[in-house]
Amino acid sequence: MIRVLIADDHNVFVEGIESLISGAPDIKVTERCYTVESVIERLNQTAIDVVLLDISFPQIEDGLNLCEHITRLYPKTKVVALTMHDDASLIKRVVKKGARGYLLKNTTKVELLQAIQTVHHEKQYFNDTITHILLNDGPKTRKSTAGAGIKPNLTPRESEVLTLIAQGLTTQQMANQLFVSAKAVEFHRSSLLMKFGVPNTALLIKTAMEMQYID
Amino acid sequence: MIRVLIADDHNVFVEGIESLISGAPDIKVTERCYTVESVIERLNQTAIDVVLLDISFPQIEDGLNLCEHITRLYPKTKVVALTMHDDASLIKRVVKKGARGYLLKNTTKVELLQAIQTVHHEKQYFNDTITHILLNDGPKTRKSTAGAGIKPNLTPRESEVLTLIAQGLTTQQMANQLFVSAKAVEFHRSSLLMKFGVPNTALLIKTAMEMQYID
DNA sequence: AGCGACTATAGGGTTTTCCCTAAATTTATA
DNA sequence: TATAAATTTAGGGAAAACCCTATAGTCGCT
Numbered sequence: 001m002i003r004v005l006i007a008d009d010h011n012v013f014v015e016g017i018e019s020l021i022s023g024a025p026d027i028k029v030t031e032r033c034y035t036v037e038s039v040i041e042r043l044n045q046t047a048i049d050v051v052l053l054d055i056s057f058p059q060i061e062d063g064l065n066l067c068e069h070i071t072r073l074y075p076k077t078k079v080v081a082l083t084m085h086d087d088a089s090l091i092k093r094v095v096k097k098g099a100r101g102y103l104l105k106n107t108t109k110v111e112l113l114q115a116i117q118t119v120h121h122e123k124q125y126f127n128d129t130i131t132h133i134l135l136n137d138g139p140k141t142r143k144s145t146a147g148a149g150i151k152p153n154l155t156p157r158e159s160e161v162l163t164l165i166a167q168g169l170t171t172q173q174m175a176n177q178l179f180v181s182a183k184a185v186e187f188h189r190s191s192l193l194m195k196f197g198v199p200n201t202a203l204l205i206k207t208a209m210e211m212q213y214i215d
Numbered sequence: 216m217i218r219v220l221i222a223d224d225h226n227v228f229v230e231g232i233e234s235l236i237s238g239a240p241d242i243k244v245t246e247r248c249y250t251v252e253s254v255i256e257r258l259n260q261t262a263i264d265v266v267l268l269d270i271s272f273p274q275i276e277d278g279l280n281l282c283e284h285i286t287r288l289y290p291k292t293k294v295v296a297l298t299m300h301d302d303a304s305l306i307k308r309v310v311k312k313g314a315r316g317y318l319l320k321n322t323t324k325v326e327l328l329q330a331i332q333t334v335h336h337e338k339q340y341f342n343d344t345i346t347h348i349l350l351n352d353g354p355k356t357r358k359s360t361a362g363a364g365i366k367p368n369l370t371p372r373e374s375e376v377l378t379l380i381a382q383g384l385t386t387q388q389m390a391n392q393l394f395v396s397a398k399a400v401e402f403h404r405s406s407l408l409m410k411f412g413v414p415n416t417a418l419l420i421k422t423a424m425e426m427q428y429i430d
Numbered sequence: 431a432g433c434g435a436c437t438a439t440a441g442g443g444t445t446t447t448c449c450c451t452a453a454a455t456t457t458a459t460a
Numbered sequence: 461t462a463t464a465a466a467t468t469t470a471g472g473g474a475a476a477a478c479c480c481t482a483t484a485g486t487c488g489c490t
Contacts, residue, residue: 073391075384155466168418169290170446176259176288184468190448200476201447202416203383209424370436385476399438405478415446416477 002120003047005031007039007066008054008082013105017052017082020109027116036066043070048077050116055083055094064097071098078119082107101125152195154213161188166205166214217335218262220246222254222281223269223297228320232267232297235324242331251281258285263292265331270298270309279312286313293334297322316340367410369428376403381420381429 004021006014006029018029031046033039036057042048051070055063067079080101081094091102100119103112111127118125154162164174171189175182189201198204208214219236221229221244233244246261248254251272257263266285270278282294295316296309306317315334318327326342333340369377379389386404390397404416413419423429 072385073388075388076392157467165417166421168414168421170287170415172446173288173290177291180467181469183470186448187468193448199383199448200385200416202380202420205417205420206381206383206424206429209421210430214421215425372437387476395437396439398440401478402438408478414478 002027002049002116003030004028004116005033005039005042005048005051007033007036007051007057009034009058010054013054017112020112021116023109024113027113036062039066040069043074043077048074049120051077051079052082052116053079053099055081055085055090060090064093067094067097067099080115080119080125103127154192154195158188158192158195159213161185162192162204162208162213165189165192165201166208217242217264217331218245219243219331220248220254220257220263220266222248222251222266222272224249224273225269228269232327235327236331238324239328242328251277254281255284258289258292263289264335266292266294267297267331268294268314270296270300270305275300275305279308282309282314283312295330295334295340318342369407369410373403373407373410374428376400377407377419377423377428380404380407380416381423 031042057063078100081099084105101115115125171182171185174185246257272278294314296314299320316330330340386400389400
C-alpha cells in the first residue's frame with residue numbers, strides 16, 4: 001500500500017485528486033495538508049511514501065523550498081510536483097530540488113496513478129510532454145540524470161582521483177600527490193559524483209566498488 | 216631504497232644519525248634539514264619515505280606542528296619522532312599528530328634502522344620502553360590504535376548507521392530515519408571510524424565492504 | 431550496589447566536502 | 461582548422477563531516 005500525502009491549498013483540487021486515486025487498490029491518500037507547516041508536521045509524525053505537492057503552495061518559492069526540505073530530510077519519501085505551469089526553467093528547478101516526478105494539473109487519472117507508482121519504485125516519472133520541454137531547452141540537461149545502473153566512462157584523471165579517494169585521502173592530500181591544486185581535485189571528485197549519480201563520496205565508493213572500478 | 220629526510224637543528228646529531236644509517240643497504244639519507252621551512256620546501260619538491268624528526272625543533276610546539284603538517288599533507292611520508300624526552304604525555308601528543316614511530320635519542324643503530332623499515336611498511340614502531348610508558352599511564356590509550364586488519368565488533372546501532380551511510384544518507388537523514396538526534400548519529404559514525412581505524416567515511420565504506428560488513 | 435557497555439544528547443570548533451559559476455590551456459579528433 | 465573533450469585553476473558559499481569534551485539514562489552482569 002502506497003501512502004500518499006496531498007499538499008495543496010486548493011480544497012477543490014485536493015478533493016479531485018483524491019477521487020481520482022480512490023479507484024486504485026494499492027494507493028491510499030492518508031494525509032491532506034493545506035499549509036506548509038502542516039506538511040512538515042505530518043511528515044515528522046507519519047511515514048509517507050509519496051507527496052503530491054502543488055508547487056504554488058502558496059507561492060512557487062514556498063513549494064520549491066518545501067520540496068527541498070522533504071527530499072533532504074526524508075529521502076525515502078518521494079515528491080511528485082503538481083502545477084499548472086509548463087515552462088522548462090521551472091521544471092528544472094523542481095527537479096533540482098529533488099522531485100521525482102512532474103505533472104501538469106490537467107493530467108489524467110491513468111498518468112497520475114502511474115506517476116505515483118513509478119516514483120515509489122525509486123524511478124523518475126516524466127511524461128512525453130515534460131521530457132520534450134526539457135530536451136528542447138539548451139545543453140543544461142544533466143548528462144546522467146537517470147544515472148542508475150549505467151557504467152560511466154571515466155577519464156584517466158578521474159580514475160586516479162577515484163583510486164586516491166578510495167585510499168582515504170583528502171582533497172588536499174590528493175592535490176599534493178598529483179601536483180595539482182585542490183580545486184582541480186575537487187572538480188574531478190565532483191565529476192565522479194555526477195557521473196555515478198551519487199550524492200556523496202560514501203556512496204561513490206560503494207557504487208564504484210560494486211561496478212568494479214575499485215579493487 | 217627508503218629515502219630518509221633528517222630534520223634536526225643540531226648538526227652533530229644529523230651527522231651521527233647519518234653515519235649510523237650509512238651501513239644499511241636499503242636506506243639512504245637523501246635530505247638534511249636544519250629549519251622547519253626547509254623541511255616543508257624539500258617535501259614539496261622531493262618524494263620522501265621517512266622523516267626522522269627532532270620534536271624539539273627548535274621548540275616542542277614547532278616539532279608537533281611540523282609533524283602534523285607532514286602527516287596531513289603527505290600521508291605516504293612516515294614520521295619517526297626523535298627526542299630526549301620520555302614522558303608519556305609527549306609521546307601521546309606526538310602520536311596524535313600522526314607520527315608512526317618514537318625513538319629516544321639514545322637509541323641504538325639496530326633500533327633506528329628497524330624503526331625506519333617498520334614505519335615504511337605502514338606499521339608503527341614503538342619499542343618496549345615506549346610501550347611500557349604508554350601502558351602505565353591511565354586509560355587514555357586508544358582501544359584500536361593499531362587497528363589494521365582486525366574485525367571490530369559492532370553494536371546494533373553502529374551496524375544500522377553503517378548500513379545507512381552505505382546507502383548515501385547524510386547524518387540528518389539518518390537521524391530522521393532512526394528518530395534520534397543528529398548528534399547521536401554523529402557519535403555512532405565516529406565510533407565506526409575509530410573501530411575500523413579509518414580517517415573518513417570513504418575509507419570506512421571501502422573497508423567495511425572488504426570485511427563483509429556491507430553487502 | 432557497582433561496573434561496564436550501549437545509547438543519546440549537547441555545545442563548540444575546525445576541516446572537508448559539495449555546489450555554483452567561470453575561464454584558460456591542452457589534446458584529440460572530425 | 462574548427463570543435464569537442466579533458467584538464468586545470470579560481471572564488472565564494474553552504475552543508476556536511478569530523479573532533480573534542482561532557483553528561484546521563486538504560487541495561488545486564490557481578
